[in-house]
Amino acid sequence: MSLSILSSRIFTRIHGFRHVSLRNGYAAYSRAYTSRKRFTEDHEWVEIHGNIGTVGITDYAQKALGDVVYVELPKVGTVIEKADVIGAVESVKAASDIYAPASGKITKVNESLSENPGLINKSPENEAWLCKINLSTPKELDELMDANAYDAYCAKG
Amino acid sequence: MNTVVLPYIYLSKIPYGQALRLQNHLVQARFKTRDAMKKSLNGNEHSATDLLILLQHPYTYTSGRRDKGRTSKDEERLRRLGADYYETLRGGQMTFHGPGQLVGYPILDLNNYELSVRDYVAAIERTIINTCAEFDIDAKVAKDTGVWVGDEKICAIGIQVRRYLTMHGFALNCNNDMRWFEHIVPCGLQDKGTTSISLVKNEEVTVEKVVPVLCKNFGQVFYRTVKPLATVRDSFGYLIELLESSNIVNVPLQQED
Numbered sequence: 001m002s003l004s005i006l007s008s009r010i011f012t013r014i015h016g017f018r019h020v021s022l023r024n025g026y027a028a029y030s031r032a033y034t035s036r037k038r039f040t041e042d043h044e045w046v047e048i049h050g051n052i053g054t055v056g057i058t059d060y061a062q063k064a065l066g067d068v069v070y071v072e073l074p075k076v077g078t079v080i081e082k083a084d085v086i087g088a089v090e091s092v093k094a095a096s097d098i099y100a101p102a103s104g105k106i107t108k109v110n111e112s113l114s115e116n117p118g119l120i121n122k123s124p125e126n127e128a129w130l131c132k133i134n135l136s137t138p139k140e141l142d143e144l145m146d147a148n149a150y151d152a153y154c155a156k157g
Numbered sequence: 158m159n160t161v162v163l164p165y166i167y168l169s170k171i172p173y174g175q176a177l178r179l180q181n182h183l184v185q186a187r188f189k190t191r192d193a194m195k196k197s198l199n200g201n202e203h204s205a206t207d208l209l210i211l212l213q214h215p216y217t218y219t220s221g222r223r224d225k226g227r228t229s230k231d232e233e234r235l236r237r238l239g240a241d242y243y244e245t246l247r248g249g250q251m252t253f254h255g256p257g258q259l260v261g262y263p264i265l266d267l268n269n270y271e272l273s274v275r276d277y278v279a280a281i282e283r284t285i286i287n288t289c290a291e292f293d294i295d296a297k298v299a300k301d302t303g304v305w306v307g308d309e310k311i312c313a314i315g316i317q318v319r320r321y322l323t324m325h326g327f328a329l330n331c332n333n334d335m336r337w338f339e340h341i342v343p344c345g346l347q348d349k350g351t352t353s354i355s356l357v358k359n360e361e362v363t364v365e366k367v368v369p370v371l372c373k374n375f376g377q378v379f380y381r382t383v384k385p386l387a388t389v390r391d392s393f394g395y396l397i398e399l400l401e402s403s404n405i406v407n408v409p410l411q412q413e414d
Contacts, residue, residue, distance in 0.1 A: 042320060064273035070223040085319075088222055088246070093302040094274045094316040095222040095248040 038101065038141050039150035045125060046101040046133075048141060053102055056129040057089060057120065060154050065091040068120040071113040072098075074131055078106045082140050087130060089120060102140045104133040163381035164393050165209035167368055168406060173217040173243050173254065175405050176210070176262065180324040182403045183208060183264045187322055206396050207269060209375060209383060210262040210326075213364055214254035216240040218341060221249040221315055231341075238340060247325035249302070249315030251341045257333030257353075259364045259371065262326040267318070270379060274318050278302060280378050281327050285312045287374040288329070288367065294357050301346055304329075309352035310343060329371070331355060331364045 037047045043061035046053045062068065070090040080086055080100045087098045109131045113119060119128040135141070145153060168176070218235045220228045225244050231251070232242045240253075254260055267277055285304040289296035289311065296312075299305045304312040312329040330353035338351045354362045376383040390397055400406070 064275060066273075066275035066278075072222060072225075090222060090248045092275055092278045093248040093314045094278050094318055095246060096274055096318040097320070099320070 037147060038144035039147070039153075040099065040101045040144055041153065042099050044098060044101050046141065046144070048135070048138070051135050051138070052107065053104065053133045053135050053141070054129045055086075055101060055131050055133060057098065057124055058150070059124050061089075062121050062124040065089060065094075065096060065120075067091055068117045070095075071117045071120060071130070073109040073111075073113065074106045076106050076109055080104065080106065080133070082137075090117075098130065100133070101144060102133060102135050103137045104135040106131050107134045108132040159376065159380050159382050161381050162389055162392065163207055163209055163376065163379065163383045164386040164389055164396065165211055165372055165383055166386050166400070168210070168212040169364075170215065170256070171212050171406060173214050173219065173241050176212060176214065176260075177243070177245075179210070179400075179403060179405045180262055180264060182405060183399065184319060184322050184324055186399055187264075187266070188320065191320075206393060207263070207265045208386070208396060209372070210264065211368055211371070212260050212262070213256050213258060214241075214260060215256065216337060217243065217254045218251065219243045219245050219247075219254070219315075220251050222246050222317075224250060235340060238337075240337070245315075245317075245325065247315040247317045249313065250343075252313045252315065252328065252343055253337050253341060254328055255333050255337055257331055257355075257364060259329045259331050259367050260326070261329070261371070261375075263323055263375075265323045265379075267321045267323060274316075277318075277323065278314060278316060281314055281316075284371070284375045284378045285327060285329055287378065288371045289354065291370050291374070292354055292358060292362065292367075294354065301349070305349075306352050306357055308348075309350040310346075311352050311354065311357070313343065329354070329367065331367050332361055 037045060039045050039058060043058045044055060045058050046055050068089055068091045072088040074086040080103060082100055082103045084100045085097045086100045088095045089098060110129050113128060113130070216239060218240050220231065222245065228244055236242050272280060282298050282304055286296045294306060296304045296306050303310050303314050312327055314327045315325050316323055317325050330351065332355035333353060335351060335353060335356065343351055354367065372383040386393060386397065
């Protein structure tokens with residue numbers, strides 16, 4: 001993923017908002033898992049449950065991309081190293097590469113994105129997860145940002 | 158005029174494969190520089206400079222990322238016409254390149270422009286619209302990406318972004334032979350046609366005539382002064398070294414009048 005937002009100041013406010021006062025209990029949910037969700041500088045997120053990391057692109061990323069028309073997913077069974085290209089998201093004639101946030105083996109991909117790539121815009125950090133990785137080196141995740149650090153990173157533009 | 162210089166090179170005829178290798182060479186070099194800067198090693202601003210590559214390709218068809226691995230039939234058919242064929246990792250779908258078409262591959266770090274991917278595509282569109290306007294052509298954006306004159310596309314756009322670095326780009330029809338488009342459905346749009354600056358103007362407008370106009374307008378949209386690399390070589394020694402070491406193209410370093 002590759003993006004920064006032109007109107008970063010305005011956007012940051014919206015983005016920061018999410019963590020402060022989202023309704024319907026999502027904020028509480030998100031906080032409970034804050035320690036288990038990590039973010040990359042390329043705007044991917046990874047949520048960790050035991051040995052499995054679920055990967056997607058962030059809300060910030062989908063906004064910067066615009067309407068997503070195609071999602072390229074990795075193949076189940078592929079062994080990947082951190083920072084390998086694992087797919088791409090195409091919007092408005094621009095294909096943006098997606099990078100692995102951690103090493104391991106792809107155990108599952110979100111097939112519904114093939115039929116419905118626009119799900120990335122609707123639910124980037126929940127329903128539109130991209131793939132699940134059986135993590136081979138969970139320690140790598142320590143190098144990634146937590147939610148607060150990622151917010152600050154996005155705010156910087 | 159903006160004081161920040163964006164250098165450009167213009168290659169009057171370069172096969173698609175070579176131009177692709179050149180782009181990858183530049184992007185890979187910048188990844189390395191970026192890593193070095195992160196580790197506070199040798200990297201400095203000058204070793205990470207943007208470049209606008211302008212060129213013309215010989216007859217070539219290319220497909221976009223979403224059709225990767227699924228175009229062997231098209232390939233066979235189109236190669237029989239005497240054209241090159243490539244599956245690419247850019248956005249967009251099938252398109253054509255050939256002599257008389259001005260192709261632009263900006264190798265830019267979007268961080269330098271504070272542009273999102275979406276805004277970058279819009280900036281390219283704006284550049285082309287402004288360029289067309291200087292030829293008294295009323296070009297517009299439409300629902301489908303690219304730049305249009307009425308229902309006919311004058312410029313196709315297809316981009317790949319890797320860690321904020323852009324490659325691939327746009328293809329503006331100047332005076333190319335439009336019959337080559339008849340063999341494909343450009344960009345997957347069935348009901349739309351294609352046109353060129355020369356067709357709209359009803360006079361011959363060459364790529365060479367469009368290049369300086371394009372550069373001026375690219376600079377205005379991206380807040381840069383776009384200059385031939387050859388004229389600013391003292392400030393861009395690293396870039397010249399990088400291009401020469403690529404052994405991919407003979408970069409015209411002597412500015413022609």
